[in-house]
Amino acid sequence: MTGDLTHPWAEIIEYGHHSQPRPSTDRLDTCCPGEPSSPQFVPRSKRVVAMTLATIPEYNPEQTQRLGDRAIVAGGSMAGLVTARVLSDYFGSVMVIEADEYPDDPVPRRGVPQGTQVHALQESGRATLEALFEGYTDDLLAAGGVEMDSASDLLLYSQSGFLADGTEQIPGYTATRPLVEDVTRRRLEAVEGVEFRTGCRVVDYSCDGSTVDGVVLRNGPGETTHLPAEFVVDATGRTSVTPDWLERNGYAAPPVEKVDIDVGYSTVTVERSLDEEWGVLATAEAPRTRGGVAFPVEDDCWQLNFHGVHGDHPPGDVDGLVEFASTLPVPHLERLLRERRVMSEVSQYPFPSSRRQYYERLDDFPEGFAVVGDAIASFNPVYGQGMSVAALEALELHHTLADGLAGIGPRFFQRASDVVDTAWSLAVGADAQFAETTTPVSPAEDLFARYFAQFTRRSHSDPVLRSAYMRVLSMEQPPRALLRPGLLARVLTPRAISGRVSDAESPSPFGGADA
């Protein structure tokens, strides 16, 4: 991996030893083939601070000021939508330019191919959306989203057992990805000053000297329009061309880190009875390459997700998925698939690698420009945190803009990196445990991975640990919260905590004995 200082586990080790940060390594071992590794790599000198809901200051409309007449957001998916909402406090008008036409109903669309796959909205994301769009949670639930207690209604299987129920309620929300976006977009449409241009692509960013001053968009074949703006944000997701654009315009592209995981996803929808408001999470975990997730979603359905890493991909047909499900360590998915009416085709999605652009390490970046969401980092969604990262980044942008537009990109990237670090290291840290993952693991990461595994095993029978685990997973608390002395003692004391829930004793929310 990239070097200790970029990893929140390093923060934990620093925290544990009260030592000074070590200098970061100045190379990335895992640059994508064919992608530029920047000669302008700037080692991080600041202390790593994993930012989460608990550590980012709250949204504060009082701190906003008028910074310009128009801001433009390229890409109108989750990151673009929450970003546009934040910009509406600072600019007279905000234009969202989206390549797709939005569908009338919440259904998957071409520009968001992962939208067919199961998505969870973590509490940090939900709470941020609620702060930006008051009443958002009610809207999501009214549209069919499901609320459950993630501390007890989510059957979480990890480290060869189910985690105990937590000590306190932790709300969790499930809905299809298109529904989450649909509710967000409809709320944004009602925000004064926000307008949408759909069905056209941003093909270039225009510059006045070293300041981005607008975008060029393509309306149709051979037809382009220039739109000026004081601030432009790239929210075009994983296919963002900003690194190439920077190079073409005399800047260095950001260093890029790529971690190959070669995961294949298959998702299918089956019938659900209304009172079933629980979920199952048994993601692939080294050395087990296969995993599955079952979440209740709108329209009285379950979304069942099957996945396999390092080429052990699930098939694309229901019969094959039943067979795949029978190899999982939890019985629930096979049972749902066998017993319930199948409501959709099997939808497949390949995810070859996690990829992160280290914009915060550039020492030269144009004024009037920033990048958000998956365009910064797109990671194996094993912990379902991408939308919440996008929301927390928007919150960071809200605070960055309070200090004006000068140097906005670098100031924002520095703050955003603290959010990304948390999610990136959880996802990539888990992937690095597979023998097939070739990414080198630093001592800090290795130590934390072993601690986290032990933490999880103790969570099988310790409700306090389960609650703490969920708060980190939902990005409410930073990973260092797992090192609080009270928790450390529960994890590391040799005392064997009895009552571990074994596979045979798996919780049975179906009522009656499990299959």
Ligand SMILES: Cc1cc2nc3c(=O)[nH]c(=O)nc-3n(C[C@H](O)[C@H](O)[C@H](O)COP(=O)(O)OP(=O)(O)OC[C@H]3O[C@@H](n4cnc5c(N)ncnc54)[C@H](O)[C@@H]3O)c2cc1C
């Ligand atoms: C299999 C899978 C499962 C996932 N599960 C979860 C989960 O459970 N929970 C979670 O929080 N996250 C999950 N994620 C991540 C989540 O989907 C993303 O992090 C989230 O959608 C934010 O992405 P984004 O808005 O940055 O980019 P995207 O969603 O990729 O959107 C980019 C947008 O930009 C548009 N666009 C692209 N180019 C242009 C252009 N030139 N001009 C104009 N528009 C353009 C596209 O049409 C699209 O609308 C998952 C991801 C995958 C792959």
